[in-house]
Amino acid sequence: MLILCAVIIVVAEYLFLSGDQMHGLFVGLWAPTLLGVMIYLKLVRDGRE
Structure with a gap:
């Protein structure tokens, strides 16, 4: 998931800098949405244990 977030950031920067802002x-x-979901799932998993 973290690699996916990094790829999303690179694609977003490419789009932004190429003129498609x-x-x-x-x-x-x-990317921040996926990171938030990852944190939420970790908190839910840790809450069960």
């Missing part, structure tokens, strides 16, 4: 911002918001 709105798509770059849209894709760039996926």
Whole structure:
């Protein structure tokens, strides 16, 4: 998942810098969302144990 987040950040920067700024911002918001989901799932898993 962390590698996927890194790839998303690279793609978002490419889109943003190539002139497609709105798509770059849209894709760039996926990485923090995935990180938030990962943190949530870890908290849920740790809460069960």
